[in-house]
Amino acid sequence: MTERFILPNRLDSSAAAALAAALLERRGHGLDLDASEVEVMGALAMEVLIAAGRQWSADGQTLAIQAPSLRYAAACEAMGLAPDAPWIGVAAKTGDAA
Numbered sequence: 566m567t568e569r570f571i572l573p574n575r576l577d578s579s580a581a582a583a584l585a586a587a588l589l590e591r592r593g594h595g596l597d598l599d600a601s602e603v604e605v606m607g608a609l610a611m612e613v614l615i616a617a618g619r620q621w622s623a624d625g626q627t628l629a630i631q632a633p634s635l636r637y638a639a640a641c642e643a644m645g646l647a648p649d650a651p652w653i654g655v656a657a658k659t660g661d662a663a
Contacts, residue, residue, distance in 0.1 A: 618652025
């Protein structure tokens with residue numbers, strides 16, 4: 566069974582600990598993270614999402630980002646991360662011809 570969790574609109578440093586706790590409560594089964602309401606995305610909260618993605622993978626469970634907001638996607642891009650799965654790797658840059 567996959568649970569849906571709506572990410573809060575403000576994911577800055579002060580929200581990182583609460584985000585980590587909320588995700589840990591849901592560990593052990595698939596989880597869809599709805600990022601449609603995210604307006605502020607900080608590096609520390611992103612680290613929590615990256616760690617969660619890696620943990621879910623190690624546990625053999627799925628973790629997915631659904632409906633990323635424009636601000637969430639822009640923050641991921643600014644950090645060089647893929648908005649749909651920031652824990653997998655660096656976002657591909659388009660238009661970079663060598």
